[in-house]
Structure formats: structure tokens, C-alpha cells
Amino acid sequence: MTISTRDIDFDKGEGLVPAIVQNAQTEQVLMLGYMNEAAFEKTVQTKRVTFYSRSRKTLWTKGETSQNTLDLVSITQDCDTDTLLVRAVPNGPTCHLGTLSCFGDKGPQGIGFLAYLEALIETRKTAEPDSSYTAKLLQGPLRRAAQKVGEEGVETALAAVAETDEKLVSEAADLIYHTLVLLAAKDIKLNAVIEALKSRHKN
Numbered sequence: 001m002t003i004s005t006r007d008i009d010f011d012k013g014e015g016l017v018p019a020i021v022q023n024a025q026t027e028q029v030l031m032l033g034y035m036n037e038a039a040f041e042k043t044v045q046t047k048r049v050t051f052y053s054r055s056r057k058t059l060w061t062k063g064e065t066s067q068n069t070l071d072l073v074s075i076t077q078d079c080d081t082d083t084l085l086v087r088a089v090p091n092g093p094t095c096h097l098g099t100l101s102c103f104g105d106k107g108p109q110g111i112g113f114l115a116y117l118e119a120l121i122e123t124r125k126t127a128e129p130d131s132s133y134t135a136k137l138l139q140g141p142l143r144r145a146a147q148k149v150g151e152e153g154v155e156t157a158l159a160a161v162a163e164t165d166e167k168l169v170s171e172a173a174d175l176i177y178h179t180l181v182l183l184a185a186k187d188i189k190l191n192a193v194i195e196a197l198k199s200r201h202k203n
Contacts, residue, residue, distance in 0.1 A: 005037050009081045016052060017082055021094070024073040024087040026108035026115040030094040030101050033062075035084060040075075047072045049088050068092035114180070114190060121184045137181055145185045148178045 008017060015037075021030045033051035035043070039059050042050040049070035050061040063069030070088040077084055090100070099105040108116045127135040137145050152175040159168040183190060 003075055003077055005040055007081060008037075008040065008077055008084070010037055012080075012082045016054070017084055019049075019051065019075075019084040019086050021049060021070060021086045021088055023108065023112075023115075024089055025119065026112035028101055028108040028112055029103060030070075030088075030090060032102070040084075043072055043075070043086075049086055062094075063091065066092070066096070068094065070094070114176070117177070118180055118184070118190050121180055125184065134181060138185055142185055145178070145182045149175070149182050152178050 010017060013034075016034045017036075019033050019035045021033065022028065023030055033049075034054060035050075036052045039050045039052045042059060042061070046061070048061050048063070049072055050059055052058070053060050061069070069091045070086075071091065073087040073089060075084055075086050093100055095102040100107055107113070121134055121138070124132060124134040125138050129136045129139045137148065152171065156168065156171040156175045159171040163171075180190065183193070
């Protein structure tokens with residue numbers, strides 16, 4: 001969802017509203033900036049996140065010098081219509097210090113790490129097969145990637161009934177990883193699986 005300037009109360013902040021930027025893939029909060037109407041409109045028009053610099057009194061598009069741009073996915077306003085949530089896909093580190101987020105050097109946490117891992121696995125498709133286990137699995141026969149999911153599924157089930165909780169966690173991690181690899185091999189995004197789960201959910 002992307003809104004228009006009519007939906008935003010710019011007057012409350014003397015022409016400016018805070019804009020919280022969130023990674024649309026991992027849900028990680030990346031940074032906080034400010035937008036005026038011109039910055040908002042340029043963001044919507046160019047699909048590149050643009051802010052208003054309070055110190056320089058001018059518009060600036062994230063990444064205009066570093067090339068670490070933010071590709072717009074959507075913008076929504078909060079309940080008071082005076083704060084924006086900007087969901088975007090970052091091209092490189094967001095912080096000028098070189099970290100993924102301006103709120104620390106940790107990567108995505110919790111369930112968001114799966115999206116980060118999915119993106120990392122995607123890069124292995126074009127890597128040298130001998131450079132990593134993932135690259136070798138992706139560039140080998142599809143049946144091998146599928147076989148690994150089957151093997152890890154059996155090992156996970158056996159761990160649940162005959163091993164420690166620690167072993168179960170380890171095997172479940174292997175199963176999830178190999179499932180992501182198999183999805184990547186089939187050019188299927190994790191989000192498609194999530195949408196399938198959501199379609200089955202009953203409130």
C-alpha cells in the first residue's frame with residue numbers, strides 16, 4: 001500500500017514527518033529519516049526512498065553518493081497520520097557506518113533471518129560449484145537437493161522421538177536450510193510458501 005500526501009498530516013510537524021524505514025524482506029528496521037511533501041512525492045515517483053535533510057535544508061535520496069539505495073515497496077501512515085512506515089529493499093548497507101541498520105551492526109533477528117538466508121542462498125546460484133556446499137547443491141541435479149530434504153525430514157522426525165531437544169533443534173535447522181535450497185533451485189520464493197500458509201489460516 002502506498003498512500004498520497006492527502007493522507008499525511010504534515011502540518012503537525014511543521015512540514016515534516018518521521019519516516020521509519022523497514023527492510024521489506026527481513027522486516028528489520030533500517031533507519032529513521034524525515035520527509036516533507038516534496039520528499040514523499042519524489043519517493044513515490046522514482047521508487048527510490050528520498051528524505052528531507054534538516055541540517056542541509058534540502059532533499060536527499062538515500063544512496064545518491066554511496067549507491068546504497070533503498071527501493072520502495074510501500075508506504076503506510078500510522079493511526080495519527082503523522083508518522084510513516086516505509087518498506088523498502090536495500091541495495092547494500094543502509095547506515096553510513098557500513099552496517100545493515102542504523103540501529104546496530106546485527107543482521108535481521110528472529111524469523112527475519114530466514115529471508116536474509118534465502119537471499120544469501122540465491123547468490124550461490126552463480127558462484128563456483130566448488131566454492132561452497134550450497135553452490136554445489138544448487139548447481140547439481142535437482143534430485144540431489146530434493147533427496148537432502150527427504151533425508152533431513154527423516155532425521156528430524158527421528159530426533160524428535162529418540163534424541164535430545166538440542167539434537168532436534170539441529171536437525172530442524174538442517175531441514176529448513178535444505179528446504180530453502182530446494183526452493184531456490186526451483187526459483188520459488190519463501191514468500192510463496194508464507195502466502196500458502198496464510199491462505200490456510202482461519203481467524
